[in-house]
Amino acid sequence: MGRSKTRYLLTISIGLILSLIFITTAGATYLTIAVGTNSSTWSVQRQSENLIFDYSQSVQGTVSPVDYGGRSLSPYYSGYQDVNVNDVRLRDRTSALQGSYSSEEQMKLQSDITEPTLINTTAEGGLFTIQIYEEWPVILKSSKTIKYSGMEINDREFAGNSQDFAGSNLLYNKELSKETNVGMVLRNMNATVFATDDAILSTDFMPNKEMYYDTRTYTTGIAEMKYRQTSSNYDFKRGTYTVLGEGDERYSGDYNISRSIHMKSNFQYSDLEDDWLPCCFSGVNDMNPLEVRDSGFRPKDVFDCTCYMSHADGKIAKIATGTEQKTLK
Numbered sequence: 465m466g467r468s469k470t471r472y473l474l475t476i477s478i479g480l481i482l483s484l485i486f487i488t489t490a491g492a493t494y495l496t497i498a499v500g501t502n503s504s505t506w507s508v509q510r511q512s513e514n515l516i517f518d519y520s521q522s523v524q525g526t527v528s529p530v531d532y533g534g535r536s537l538s539p540y541y542s543g544y545q546d547v548n549v550n551d552v553r554l555r556d557r558t559s560a561l562q563g564s565y566s567s568e569e570q571m572k573l574q575s576d577i578t579e580p581t582l583i584n585t586t587a588e589g590g591l592f593t594i595q596i597y598e599e600w601p602v603i604l605k606s607s608k609t610i611k612y613s614g615m616e617i618n619d620r621e622f623a624g625n626s627q628d629f630a631g632s633n634l635l636y637n638k639e640l641s642k643e644t645n646v647g648m649v650l651r652n653m654n655a656t657v658f659a660t661d662d663a664i665l666s667t668d669f670m671p672n673k674e675m676y677y678d679t680r681t682y683t684t685g686i687a688e689m690k691y692r693q694t695s696s697n698y699d700f701k702r703g704t705y706t707v708l709g710e711g712d713e714r715y716s717g718d719y720n721i722s723r724s725i726h727m728k729s730n731f732q733y734s735d736l737e738d739d740w741l742p743c744c745f746s747g748v749n750d751m752n753p754l755e756v757r758d759s760g761f762r763p764k765d766v767f768d769c770t771c772y773m774s775h776a777d778g779k780i781a782k783i784a785t786g787t788e789q790k791t792l793k
Contacts, residue, residue: 493577497596499657504664504700508655512550512600517573524566527614541565549575551671552602552650553624563614563638575602592659599652606646613639616685623677625650626669627694627705628727630677636685647676654731667698669705670731677725687715693727 483498498507530537539562547554554571579599586593610619617640622631625648634640651672658665681687692710699706715721 493600495581495598497583497655499594499659499664499667501659501664502662506657506664506667506698506700508596508669510550510598510600510653512575512577512602514577515549515573515575517571519571520569522568526564527560527562529562545571547571547573547604549573549604550600550602550650551624551626552604552648553622553629554604554606554646554648555620555622556608557620558610558618560612560617561615563612563617565610565612565614565617567608567610569606569608571604571606573602573604576600590660591665592657594655594657594659596655597652598654600650601652602648602650604646604648607644609641609643611641612637623648623675625673625675625727626653626671628673628675628692628729630675630691630725630727632679632681632690633688634681634683634685635688637683639682639684641682642679643681644679645676646678647674649674664700667700668696669698670696670729672730674728675726677723679721679723681721682719683715683721684718685716687719687721689713689715689721689723691725691727696729696731 483496483500492511492513495510496507498505500506527539527541529539541560542558544557545554546556558567577600581599582595582597584595606623608621610617615638617634617637619634619637619640619642620632621644622629623646634642653669653671655670656668658667677691690710690712693708694705695708697706698704
C-alpha cells in the first residue's frame with residue numbers, strides 16, 4: 465500500500481471561511497478548495513498524478529450466436545472506456561447485436577503534478593481576495609473508427625475539458641460508419657474569488673485549456689450531436705458557469721455528417737512557459753517523448769499551431785447531407 469499524506473488548512477474571518485484539503489495517496493493527488501460566506505459558497509476539486517498511458521486496439525469480426533452448454537447464446541457486443549484526469553474526460557459506450565463489426569482505436573495520455581499549487585489570500589477594507597494557481601497539465605489524444613452492418617448498434621461518446629464538452633449519441637443504426645479524432649490539453653488553472661463576510665461577489669474559474677473534436681459519421685438511425693463552451697464566470701443563481709455557446713442537434717434517417725470543433729480559453733497568470741507541452745503549447749516545434757514514441761501519431765496531427773486563437777475563443781464547422789451512403793475509409 466502506498467503512503468498517504470493529508471494536510472488541512474482552515475482560515476476563518478468572521479463570516480468568511482476558506483478551507484483547503486490536500487491529499488496525496490499512492491501517487492495520486494487530490495485538491496479541494498471551498499469558500500463560504502453567510503449567504504453563498506463556491507468550491508473546486510482537482511485530481512491528477514504523474515502518469516503516461518498508451519493504448520491501441522484493432523477488432524474485426526462478426527457478432528454471432530455462440531453454442532455453450534447445449535444452448536445458443538444470443539449474439540451481443542459491448543464495450544466502454546472512461547478517462548478522467550484533472551477534469552479532462554473521455555467516455556465512450558458501444559453495444560451491438562448480430563452483424564459484422566470492425567473498429568480501430570488509439571489513445572495517448574500524459575499528466576504531471578510536479579509543480580506546487582499556490583494560494584494567496586488578502587483582505588482590505590472588508591473585501592477578501594483569494595487567488596489560486598495550479599499547474600497540473602494534461603494532454604489527451606484519441607482516435608477511433610467503427611464500421612458496422614447488422615441488426616442494430618448504439619454508440620455514445622463524450623469529450624470534456626473542464627466545463628467545455630462535445631459528443632454524440634448514435635442510436636438504432638443498422639449501418640454505421642464513424643471516425644472520430646479528439647485532442648485535449650489542459651495547461652494550468654487559476655481562479656480568483658472576491659468576497660465579503662456576507663456574500664461572494666464574483667468567482668472566475670480560469671483553466672487554460674484547448675480542445676479539438678473532429679468526427680465524420682454515416683448513420684442510419686438517430687444521431688444526436690451536442691457541444692458547449694462556458695465562460696470563467698460562475699452564476700450563483702443557477703449554480704453553474706455561464707454558457708458562451710452551445711448546440712444540440714438531432715437527425716433521424718440516413719445521413720453523412722461531418723463536424724469539426726475547436727475551443728480554447730487562454731488566461732494569463734504568470735510568465736512561466738509550459739515547456740512540458742508540445743507544439744503550440746511551448747516552443748513551437750520543440751520535440752519531447754510524446755512526439756517521438758509513435759511516428760504515426762504526432763501532436764501536430766491534432767494540434768495545429770496556425771489555429772492559435774485568443775482568450776475564450778471557439779470555432780465550429782459542420783456538414784450534414786442526405787441519404788446517399790458513404791463508407792468512411
